[in-house]
Amino acid sequence: MKIKEVEKVLGTSRANIRFYEKEKLLEPERKENGYREYTDKDVEALKQIIILRKLGLAIPDIREVREKKQTLRKALDKNIDSLQAQIDELSGALKLCRQMKANHVELDDFDADYYWNQIQAEEKEGRNFANVARDYLLLVEETYGNMWKYVFFYDFKKDRKIYGLAKAVAFTLFLCIARGIGKQFLWKTGTFWEGFSYPFLVFITALVLILPLYVLSKRKPQAAAIVFSVLLYIIFVFFAFLALLIIVGIINSVFHLGLW
Numbered sequence: 124m125k126i127k128e129v130e131k132v133l134g135t136s137r138a139n140i141r142f143y144e145k146e147k148l149l150e151p152e153r154k155e156n157g158y159r160e161y162t163d164k165d166v167e168a169l170k171q172i173i174i175l176r177k178l179g180l181a182i183p184d185i186r187e188v189r190e191k192k193q194t195l196r197k198a199l200d201k202n203i204d205s206l207q208a209q210i211d212e213l214s215g216a217l218k219l220c221r222q223m224k225a226n227h228v229e230l231d232d233f234d235a236d237y238y239w240n241q242i243q244a245e246e247k248e249g250r251n252f253a254n255v256a257r258d259y260l261l262l263v264e265e266t267y268g269n270m271w272k273y274v275f276f277y278d279f280k281k282d283r284k285i286y287g288l289a290k291a292v293a294f295t296l297f298l299c300i301a302r303g304i305g306k307q308f309l310w311k312t313g314t315f316w317e318g319f320s321y322p323f324l325v326f327i328t329a330l331v332l333i334l335p336l337y338v339l340s341k342r343k344p345q346a347a348a349i350v351f352s353v354l355l356y357i358i359f360v361f362f363a364f365l366a367l368l369i370i371v372g373i374i375n376s377v378f379h380l381g382l383w
Contacts, residue, residue: 124161133169140169146182146285148172148189179206182284215242215250269355298322310372 130137143149149168151159161169168189175185175198184198219241228234242252268280277298283291299319306318339346 215245
């Protein structure tokens, strides 16, 4: 069965099927002409994957279930806990949203103090709201991930999803060690520990820069957007220049050009 037929049978897109293959959830056989051939077993596996995704199971959990690294029952237990946490988190927000709608609240007559006190009272009674601390954490994670790619040309977040946290961390440490060895013995521009610790210094610097920017975004979002764009541009130029220096340094070391 060709992928076009699978799309028609399951009512899902080719992009979705390719994504599941990329995530190692499915490995259809390839014919001599290079085209994938999907068997009834592959289609059945796709149905299972789609069902589990619709239930909210994470890709890594589905992968572990298919690889027999954990049972489906255990994955479902984990997913039930996650879904219940989401329901609990939204309970207070749902109640207050309905109250504000019933009161015909608009931005011009939005009494922030009143609803602030309402939320505080609801939380004391055990009703939950969205965790705003995640806003900062997501911003940090996204910025750190981008900066990490500029430093190492390595997508830690992607590898963590595919191979798991332990392997991604192990590869990260390998890159740090390689960088330290390169700095001391190849480029001879410093010590091993300077090269090894550089990415962590980048991360700490990012945290220092992001926190005030986050506060600014809450008060003056337009100004924060401009500052953030300029900052990203500066960071991109800096790391592009750094990458160029590294490449030139390697070429200089290999071919003994005597550039510096």
